Structures are given as C-alpha cells and as structure tokens.
Amino acid sequence: MGKGGEGSGDGKEENMAAWLVSVNTLKIQPYQLPPLGPRDVRVRMKAVGICGSDVHYLKRMSLAHFVVKEPMVIGHECAGVIEEVGSEVKSLAVGDRVALEPGISCSRCKYCKGGRYNLCPEMKFFATPPVHGSLANQLVHPAELCFKLPDNVSLEEGAMCEPLSVGVHACRRAGVGPETNVLIMGAGPIGLVTMFAARAFCAQKIVILDVDDYRLSVAKSLGADDIVKVSASMEDVDEEIIQIQKAMGADIDVTIDCAGFSKTMSTALNATCAGGKVCLVGMGHHDLTVPLTPAAARYCHLQSLPLPAYHLVFVQNRIRY
Numbered sequence: 001m002g003k004g005g006e007g008s009g010d011g012k013e014e015n016m017a018a019w020l021v022s023v024n025t026l027k028i029q030p031y032q033l034p035p036l037g038p039r040d041v042r043v044r045m046k047a048v049g050i051c052g053s054d055v056h057y058l059k060r061m062s063l064a065h066f067v068v069k070e071p072m073v074i075g076h077e078c079a080g081v082i083e084e085v086g087s088e089v090k091s092l093a094v095g096d097r098v099a100l101e102p103g104i105s106c107s108r109c110k111y112c113k114g115g116r117y118n119l120c121p122e123m124k125f126f127a128t129p130p131v132h133g134s135l136a137n138q139l140v141h142p143a144e145l146c147f148k149l150p151d152n153v154s155l156e157e158g159a160m161c162e163p164l165s166v167g168v169h170a171c172r173r174a175g176v177g178p179e180t181n182v183l184i185m186g187a188g189p190i191g192l193v194t195m196f197a198a199r200a201f202c203a204q205k206i207v208i209l210d211v212d213d214y215r216l217s218v219a220k221s222l223g224a225d226d227i228v229k230v231s232a233s234m235e236d237v238d239e240e241i242i243q244i245q246k247a248m249g250a251d252i253d254v255t256i257d258c259a260g261f262s263k264t265m266s267t268a269l270n271a272t273c274a275g276g277k278v279c280l281v282g283m284g285h286h287d288l289t290v291p292l293t294p295a296a297a298r299y300c301h302l303q304s305l306p307l308p309a310y311h312l313v314f315v316q317n318r319i320r321y
Contacts, residue, residue, distance in 0.1 A: 013138075014030050015030065015136060016029065016137050017029065017030075017135060017136035019031075019073055020057055020058060020061075020072050020074050022061070023059065026074070033140050037086050038089075039143055039144070040141065040143060041082050041085050041086065041141060042085075042140050043081065043098065044081045044082075044137070045079075045080040045134060045138065046080045046081055047079045047080070049078070050075070052188075052189075052190075052282075054075060066128055069129065069130070072127065072130070072131075072133070075127055076126035076128075077102070077159045077162045077163055078134040078135075078139075078159050079098060079099045079155045079158030080097075080098065080100070081097055081098075082098060089143040091143060092143055097158065098148055099147050099158040099162070100145060100146055100147075102125055102126035102133075102162060103117070103123055104125075105117040106122040147161075163189060164197065166190055166193065167190065167193040167197035168197045168200075171197045171198050171203075171256075174279040175277060176197075176201040177201060177202060178204060179204060179253075180201075180253045181205045181248055181251060181254070182207075182253070183209070183244065183252045183254070183271060183272070184209070184224075185268055186257070186259035187210035187216055188258065190282065191258040192219060195208055196223075204250075205225045205226075205250065206223075206225050207224065207225060207226045207228060209227070209229075210230070211231060211232055216229055228240070228244050234266065241267060251273035252273055253277070254272070254277045254278075255268040255271060255272045255276070255277070255279070256278075256279045257278065257279065260288060261288065262290075265280065265289075270291075272300055278295070
C-alpha cells in the first residue's frame with residue numbers, strides 16, 4: 001500500500017515486494033509505485049516485522065472476516081529512510097529515518113474528527129485485504145503518516161513502534177496508572193509490549209501468564225513482577241485463579257488478554273476484582289466464548305480492541321458496538 005500498486009513506477013528502479021499468492025506461498029515479484037504526490041514521500045524500507053496477522057494470512061489466507069482473494073503484499077510493522085519528498089512536504093527531508101503509521105484514514109468522518117481514526121469506515125491498513133502491505137523495497141506513503149525517529153532509536157526499533165502502540169492503546173483504554181495492579185494473559189510479543197507499556201504507565205504490579213516456560217522466563221527477565229504458568233485446559237481455571245491471585249497479592253484491577261481464547265477470557269473475568277476492567281487485545285479466537293455473567297455480577301468493564309478497527313464494550317449489563 002500505502003498507495004503502492006495503484007499506478008505505474010517512475011522508471012528509476014524496479015520495485016520488488018513479497019507477495020502472498022496462496023497458502024504458505026510467498027513470491028518476490030515486481031510492485032509498481034504510483035507517481036509521488038505533492039504531500040507524499042518515497043521511503044526505502046529497511047525493517048519490516050512479521051506480525052501474527054501475516055502468519056494467519058500465510059497459513060489460512062484469512063483472518064476473522066478478512067479474506068485474501070487475490071495476491072497481496074504482506075507486512076505492516078515498518079520503518080525506513082526517505083529517498084524523495086513531494087513538493088508540499090516541509091516536515092521531512094531526504095535521509096530522514098521514519099516509522100510508518102500503517103493505517104490511512106479518511107480524516108473527514110466523525111471518527112477521524114473525534115480523534116478515533118482507527119474506527120474510520122474508510123480505513124486502508126497495510127496488508128489487510130485488499131490493501132497491500134509494506135514488505136517491499138520502496139513505498140509511497142503520505143508524509144503526515146511518517147514519523148521521524150530520534151537518533152537513539154534504531155530502524156528495527158522503529159518498526160516495532162506499531163506493535164508497541166497496541167500495548168499503549170490497551171493500557172490507555174483500560175486506565176492503567178500508578179495504583180493499578182495489572183494481569184496480562186499471554187507472554188508473546190504483544191503481551192510483552194503491553195507489559196512494557198503498563199510499566200511505563202507506572203502500574204503498581206504486573207503479573208503475566210502463559211503456557212510456555214521459555215516465554216515466561218523472558219517476561220520475568222524483562223520486568224514482570226511475577227509469572228504464572230497455566231494450562232490450556234478449561235478445567236484448571238478455578239485452581240489457576242487461586243494461584244494468580246496469590247501471585248498478585250492484591251486485587252487485580254485490570255486484566256489485559258493478549259491471547260484471545262475462551263479459557264483466557266474466562267480466567268480474566270473471574271480473576272479481576274469487582275469493578276475492575278478486562279481488555280481483549282486483537283481479534284481473539286474465531287469462536288471465542290465470553291462468559292458475561294461473572295462480569296455482570298461484579299460490575300466488570302470489558303473492552304475489546306480488535307485490530308484494526310472495532311471494539312466491544314460491556315458495562316452496566318449492556319453491550320454496545
């Protein structure tokens with residue numbers, strides 16, 4: 001994407017990209033760039049992360065209701081170096097190192113004007129069918145969606161700004177602060193960046209769960225106050241909640257589910273204190289079952305942050321989209 005694949009190239013260089021053409025099949029093929037617009041920049045890509053969504057598309061050609069129906073360039077976590085700027089671009093210059101915002105919104109609808117551009121109905125998000133992604137030699141992208149990196153931030157770290165923003169958004173939505181005890185379900189990449197974000201938000205205590213010993217050891221080494229190994233069996237929920245609450249040693253004010261399974265959501269809703277908040281990050285399992293009764297009985301606030309655009313809020317025994 002940004003705007004790649006929509007027009008002819010500039011003839012200077014044949015731009016190549018990683019195209020997802022079928023299940024488990026990527027091909028390096030030409031990817032034409034459009035002419036540079038007056039408010040655009042051309043970026044030489046230097047670092048592109050591989051997200052779970054990319055893996056879903058690779059293995060299944062779909063993610064939730066998004067289906068890859070024709071070849072698509074993958075990748076959305078990215079950073080690079082500006083090689084050309086449009087005639088009206090004043091904030092960036094050739095040679096600047098930038099992280100790219102992977103979502104282009106309309107900037108006109110009520111959501112954009114209200115500061116919730118992620119909900120824009122016209123959102124075009126890298127590597128979300130039918131929009132192409134960023135795993136290419138070069139991209140043309142709006143200058144206003146390219147953010148200059150400080151000298152002490154590497155391009156690889158710049159590419160990780162996008163997943164880090166997920167953790168930041170989750171902590172903001174859940175109201176994490178200095179008095180908050182936070183439980184994080186899942187010690188994968190998103191669980192870890194959410195842990196970093198919660199620490200930056202001055203969370204009082206952070207406990208993280210996972211089924212994998214190695215992931216838990218990494219989480220502990222990176223700053224989790226405590227870790228709890230859990231199973232994948234729903235039958236173990238009650239016993240594990242006792243372990244989790246013991247590890248926290250206080251009320252669990254906020255639980256952030258970065259795994260998205262029926263069991264993790266059940267654990268979250270039952271472990272979080274009355275009046276607390278539960279936040280589901282990402283799409284979650286396709287057939288996720290959410291036990292609302294524990295939340296209703298204890299006045300829990302349930303938020304879902306599916307990517308890229310939608311959210312579900314459960315509060316005061318009402319569900320609204």
